[in-house]
Amino acid sequence: MATITVLSTTAVPDHVRGALTRWMIEPTPGLYVGTLSARVRDELWRVVSASVGAGAAVLVHAEANEQGYALRTAGERRRVPVDLDGLTLVAFRPQQQEALPAVTVPGPTQPT
Template identity: 40%
Template structure:
């Protein structure tokens, strides 16, 4: 079983994948192909993806029963004691600014205690 998720990829690549896989949602392809075809599909995805991103998940023997590959993606696969996980990038501090000081509720509580 193979699942491919494409983001911002050219229409030619999407058309090429529909020869082998079913498009169940925009940019999401599912199918059952041999390992050789899967490898060739991945090479085609890497060649034709250009500025887009791609993730391929496929079945594999082992405890998890699956493996995945990423192409030009922020999330990266990591092997953690034999278990394959995806590491999300840390959010930059500019996206979640924490204001320094006390919250308004904290100020009100403190003011009640002082009275």
């Protein structure tokens, strides 16, 4: 049975966007919505997750669990889904701080 599927992408190659628009609508850039069978959904996700490159993607679809949906991610994101006793929660990775160059502050000069 087909169920609603939502897929969000960030910075994915154009050929991935083209493949998604064959099966889903794109109401805003990078957001795809459609009613797909599990087989089509899984095949599209396989293509997207293998081709995400430097981008990222999140898939949400109906599932027979306590929350009523499942969440899948591909690529590097700051938000990471975490399973906690059967519930999917979202954890944040700490922001990476860029290493600052060492600064030498001259002390007071000595009279000569």
